[in-house]
Amino acid sequence: MTIAVILEQVPDVVEELAIAPSGNELDRDTVTYVLNEYDDHALEEALLLAEASGDEVIAVGIDTTGELDQALYTALAKGAKRAIKLVGDFEETWLSNRATAEILAPILRNLAPRLVLTGVQAPDDLDGQLAPTLAALLGWPHASVVIGTEFSDGRLRARKELWGGMTLLLELEPPAILGIQAARQAPRYVPVSRVRQVMREATIEEIEVELPTQPSVAVERLRLPEEASQAELLTGSAAEIAERMIELLRARGLL
């Protein structure tokens, strides 16, 4: 039995992101790609489930950036049994979650895993999130913002975070889809030498797919947030700042 994990490369928000002259997409030159951190958690949760259940983990991703290999090899080095890269004519196209789900749905139907995990969200989510979108297309039960999972009598239990510390404990009948907020433990470390070894020995399977003709949401323009109201800055030494703060608090009867 298998657990599929969907991995996606996304622009790294550590960098300063700039908008292309066209105005409705990012300036590719300023973008470096990293694995979506929630997908990293999804992979970790999948590996933990598989370690307990004996399932095999399959890492799947659509290569829109040309840089997906690293993430797939790392998944193999961490313990995934297979890595599948979906390739096609989408060099540097931004795929909406809807388009992504359209591409993934038939692949997942073929793979027939009993569980699909992916990150709860990604920084470039404009049209919702991947997990519920996939669930709608596949007709499988779903839950997102999941912080813990376990198999129990062939069924899947998932803990969904609400707010204020409250959670909803759900039971789902496989095949099911989960959007992971956080794995039960921090994503494990795999030494570079092991990844390099995997790169020499393992193969990533490639499947050709077509760009779907699904109309996406059309971005009219991207812009930087207006720094509308900025805080009034207190300057000087720490002592001076502290004095000012105490003045402010006294003036408002807060001290």
Add this chain to the structure above:
Amino acid sequence: MDPSLEKVQEVWERETAIVEGVDISGPWNRMFGQRVIWDYTPELIEEIARLPGGESFAWCYQCGKCVPVCPVDVVGDYGPRKLYRRAQTGINLLDSPDLWLCTTCANCLRVCPKQVDMIQIMPAAREHAMLSGRVIPSELQEALENTAKYGNPLGQPARKREAWVKDAGVPVPILHQIQRPVEWLWWVECYPSYHPRGIDASIALARIFHALGLDFAILGREEKCAGDSQRLAGERGLFEMLAEENIRTLSKYEFQHIVVTDPHALNAFRKHYPKLGGQYDVWHYTTLLARELSRLQPLLVRPLPYRVTFHDPCYLGRHNGEYDAPRQLIQAIPGIEFVEMLRCRENSYCCGGGGGGMWLDSFAAGHQRRRLSEERVLEAVSTGADTLVVCCPYEVSRFEDAVKSTGNEGRLRVRDIAELLAEAMGMIGEATA
């Protein structure tokens, strides 16, 4: 008797031995090899000794000379002899927090009669722990992942590595812009490029190089971490990957020598890059400036009325043999009163940053009475010095934090040698304490 025990009971003795006129025949020159204590087996020792690089772990014969010079034992409970004893009594080093407390300062190796080499044992054991799936401290994991992703352990974008240059106040040529041969390729490293106090030292050094008319340039964003500390933390694969990339980048440019700010980078280039294909003539900046002292001296115009003590960095001193150059530079500054700490030169007391220690601070805090950097700062204060001078980029931030946490703010300032020199040259104002 259990046949496996035979091979471990070894006693060497020369019946007749007269050394330098002294008769030490017979039992006087007896040396014991590894001896097994009943009920304990050497398996855990052998597991380490079997690792490439771990062989010398088995040579320890418990003399204990290493423990008093181990900086971690001074604030905790540590030292190669203790690690060996613990393994002997059934505690697996690979599962113990002990695995992550060694800073690879090499003071133990300096005094060990059997040459038990923690500098090789620790990275080997740590690598084995990682490969066998053991969980590593999370702060370290983050630093390693950042290094792999961004080329620096701080998680800063590569592009920003050369950003400090615009505040230098003097031209700092960047090779990918100037595209011409230079005499000196200045390898800046990560903390001096990204950390505010590291940048202070870089700016000072840039101004000194400029004043000396040195023909230099930096790599800027193309430079990636030399990775020596990551290697010692167990990530040999990461080190090799970085070295391959750095060597490839360096091969694009023409230069005659490399000058480094960071003794850890010095160590990597001198000892580990050659076998990976990178052979360079590497200098630490203090060695270079000491060589240029006759030209530097007339520029040291502003006397500094400081009582100064110097911390020998482990990787410049013990590991790479440079003790004099920093002292020559400090003592060339007019007005300086120089005092040595008791634990100086070959016996210098580690700041705690090496061997991955820079990224194991919160982990180590759970196993030590106080930080190594705090211990060292207290020692500096006890000399009556008002300035602690360093020349390794890990040290400035570690010691400044320790000055605060030991309650010595205002009593001791921490300066890189470059900052001190630049101040004496009138090229930087007095930085805040």
Add this chain to the structure above:
Amino acid sequence: MAQRIAVLVEHLDGEPTDVTYELLGVARRMADEDGAMVDAVLLGSEVRQLSERLPADRVTILDHPSLRYLAPEAAARALAALLADAPPKLTLVPNTSLGMDIAAWVAARLGWPLVSYCRALESRDGQWIATAQLFGGKILADVALGDEPAIIGALAGAFSQDAASPGPPGTIEQVPAPAELEQLRSRVIALERPEAADVDITRAEKIVAVGRGIESKDNLELAEQLAQALGAVLAASRPLVDAGWLPRSRQVGKSGLKVKPKLYVALGISGAPEHLEGMKDAELIIAINKDPKAPIFTVADYGAVADLFEVAEALLERLEG
């Protein structure tokens, strides 16, 4: 039939959540401009009494036991069926944990456009423009909504100035539950509540909140001292709670608690959107952070680009001395 702007009502324990009133308010603003009506869609189990507090032109109730907690599969299927029957021009769904599982599913099932992480809805030349925040709030995307039915995933707190007050609806209607709700493949086993917390930060008048800038667990003591000296309660952003430094009852943010104290001092908090959602409506916000570009400064009233330890110590000296 008049155009409708539908709002999915989010509720728990018989109470609509704050975001529901925000969305009903913004729906009202949009409906008034378009000459449309506001339709509050209430999915739940035995929720009729709740409808009395929903200020909409109409409340449409779909009642079924599986909808008691708005569980993902049940709620998504119910909403899709309801909307398919009579598509509103726009459907506003909260971009919360519950809402996220519903909006994207419904949009995919019905083939309708969806704009999530929406923080603004403005009219321009007779068209509605939805603004989504991407990349942790670093980039905004403006999307023009055309004539076909669309769904908006609206961020909680983004429309607080539009918020409506509880009040009775114009009419209440009930629609039958679709058959598919009898054939669900998932169910709620339990709603789990955290243990009674030592402190309820939502009731605190003054809060000192710490973030990753505090660097290590050891430094919490300083923050706790400062909180005490100010007569405030200590709270934290998500990373510190995830690391186990403070209990979840102290977490401020989208997945933690929303607070509106008189004073909120943010130490070493960068201000990720999820955190801002939890505290931006505090009366007086003072932020200390080493990074001048930290987003916390966009919601703070006063700020200092300084070392938080130095400022905290300076404050303590003056407050205790």
